Every structure is written in C-alpha cells, then in structure tokens.
Amino acid sequence: MTKIMMRAGVLAAAIAMALPGAALAKKGDRDNDKMPDKWEVKHGLKVTKNDARKDADHDGLTNLKEFRAKTDPQNADTDNDGLDDGDEVNTNNNPHDGDSDNDGVRDGNEVNGTIASYDTATKTLTINLAGPGGGTLTGQVTDSTRIKCEDSSDVSKSSEGSGHGSGDNGNDDGPNHDAGDDHGDSNGNGQACTTANLTAGTPVHEAETELVNGQTVFDKVELAPKPAA
Secondary structure (H helix, E strand, O other): OOHHHHHHHHHHHHHHHHOOHHHHHOOOOOOOOOOOOOHHOOOOOOOOOOOOOOOOOOOOOOHHHHHOOOOOOOOOOOOOOOOOOHHHHHOOOOOOOOOOOOOOOOHHHHHEEEEEEEEEOOOEEEEEEEOOOOOOOEEEEEEEEEEEEEEOOOOOOOOOOOOOOOOOOOOOOOOOOOOOHOOOOOOOEEEEEHHHHHHOOEEEEEEEEEOOOEEEEEEEEOOOOOOOO
16 A cells, blocks of 8 residues: 555656746636636636637626736726726726826726827817717817826826816916927816817817807817727
C-alpha cells in the first residue's frame, strides 16, 4: 500500500512538472479569457469557454470591458440612471454614478451621445443622442458656445449653476460665457477647444441648449475622448 501511494505521488509530481507554464497560468481563469472564474460564476458567465467578446446584456460593452469597468455584465444599466453602461463609458460618464457631474440631473436625462456632423458654413451641429429612443439634436454653435475637451481621466465633477458662477474665476469674456468655463471647472476638468474639435464620431459627454428667437442654440458642448478599443 505504501509503495502504491508513493508511486502515485511521484506520478502526480511528474505530471505537474510536465505542464506548460501557460496551463498553470490558467489557474483561476480556466478559459484564459482574462476574466477570473470567480467573477464569471458570480455574473452567470461561462468559465470553460472564452466569452470575453460576448455582450451578455447587449449594452455595447463586451464582458471583458464590463469586468474592467467593474460593471454588471447582466445588467445593461448598472447604476439605473437611464443610460446604458456602454453609452456611459463612450460618453465619459460614470457607469457607477447616476449623476456623474453632480449637477442634479441624472445622466440618462442629459444630452449626450456622439457628433453626427458639424457644418462649418452654417455652424450647425447635429448630435446622435445616446440612451433610450436615440434620435438626434440639431442646433447652432455661436461665439458664445462653450466648448470643452476632456482627457481620459476627466469625469467632470463641476456643479455649475444657471449663471455658471460656481467654479468660475469671475472673468467675463462674453454673454453667459465666463472665462472659467473655457478653462474647465475649479478642479481643472476639461480644457478649452474650438469648433475644429467638432468632428463626426467624437463622443459628447454633455451638451446644453437654449432657445434664442425660436432657434435651438448650443450653450455648452463637452467633448469626451474616444473610448479605447
């Protein structure tokens, strides 16, 4: 009996030594899809099949991107703010915060999406809207339109009032157009950019419009960086 047990132990050790490093590396990730088995089991995904590129909840994020974003791959809207996780990530909103910029308006109720087109001759901007229903929003860009560009680390936390007072430096460079708005909020989020940045496909983190003589005019357009592939 002792000899048999010793032989079995030697055989097991020999098999372990013969396994390639890649096989040993799969411990905890049996299908080698870069998502831990524990996480996949927790969220009802398969641990024996590479499903990293699948989109279980059809929100525009693959399962792997959901893992990296720490969102729920079985819930299209992790924070229940009316904006799908994929749309949140693509427009630089926070999929874990229903009001990413703390302005009192849920992300799903704000104007965000991607630029469809900008006509330089007529200064007409059209945005493909994210969220339920989709559709488009078209309006004029004027000299008073505040255009901001965020970098990949920005999810704006400004809390601008109707007069844009909080977070401004108080210097006025035009009607409803404070210099503080041009250069980001008090936390340094965003930087001034121009209509040259209004290119098709660019994510819009947030936009604000107003009616001027019956015409829709953009008061503010915050552009987000394009998400990583």
